[in-house]
Amino acid sequence: MQKGAKIMKKILFLDGSLNNSEISYTTATMNYLETLFDKKEYQVERVNLNNSKFAEYSLSAKTSATYW
Numbered sequence: 001m002q003k004g005a006k007i008m009k010k011i012l013f014l015d016g017s018l019n020n021s022e023i024s025y026t027t028a029t030m031n032y033l034e035t036l037f038d039k040k041e042y043q044v045e046r047v048n049l050n051n052s053k054f055a056e057y058s059l060s061a062k063t064s065a066t067y068w
Helices: 025-035
Strands: 009-015 042-048
Touching: 009 025, 025 042
Parallel strands: 009 042
Antiparallel strands: none
């Protein structure tokens, strides 16, 4: 690393909400939190766990209708 080079901070949001609509408290909160960080200083990444391989076998937004 070069002397004086700025290290970018990383933030990872894991989103596993079953309801991803804008009226969802958790979705609205996460959307708001994402806006608080300066893109020049922070690398913010949001991973939707409902789109992961794990979500096919556990309770997720995709499986909630037929899970039980």
